[in-house]
Amino acid sequence: TDTQLDPARTYGPIVIQASNITLDGRGATLKGPGGEDPAKFEGIAISADGVSGVTVRNVNAHGWETGLSLANCS
Numbered sequence: 001t002d003t004q005l006d007p008a009r010t011y012g013p014i015v016i017q018a019s020n021i022t023l024d025g026r027g028a029t030l031k032g033p034g035g036e037d038p039a040k041f042e043g044i045a046i047s048a049d050g051v052s053g054v055t056v057r058n059v060n061a062h063g064w065e066t067g068l069s070l071a072n073c074s
Contacts, residue, residue, distance in 0.1 A: 005059070013064075016048035016056075025059030032063030041065045048073055 002021050005011060005028035014030065016023065023046075034041035045061035045068065048054060052074040061067040 013043060014046045016046065016051055016054055018054075019051045020053040022055040022057070023059065024057055027058055027060065029060040029062060030064070032061065032065075034063035034065070036063070044069045047071075 001018070003023050005023075005025045007025075007027040010029050010031045012030065013032075014023070030045040032041060032043055032045060041063055042065050044066045045064040046056060046059065047069045049071040050073065054073070056068070
């Protein structure tokens with residue numbers, strides 16, 4: 001279903017598994033394991049495979065090797 005994040009919280013990775021939804025971060029941050037050191041960035045902040053009609057907005061991602069990864073999506 002449509003999801004809104006709490007901007008007062010810090011989140012880890014998000015995997016989108018449903019089509020025709022909206023993820024509204026409302027300014028929330030997805031904090032990766034790399035912290036502030038680019039040499040330690042790893043993982044994917046938001047990923048989706050095989051979904052369509054998804055809207056992602058107002059999300060910040062820090063400390064990740066990849067911010068957004070989509071496969072087989074439209």
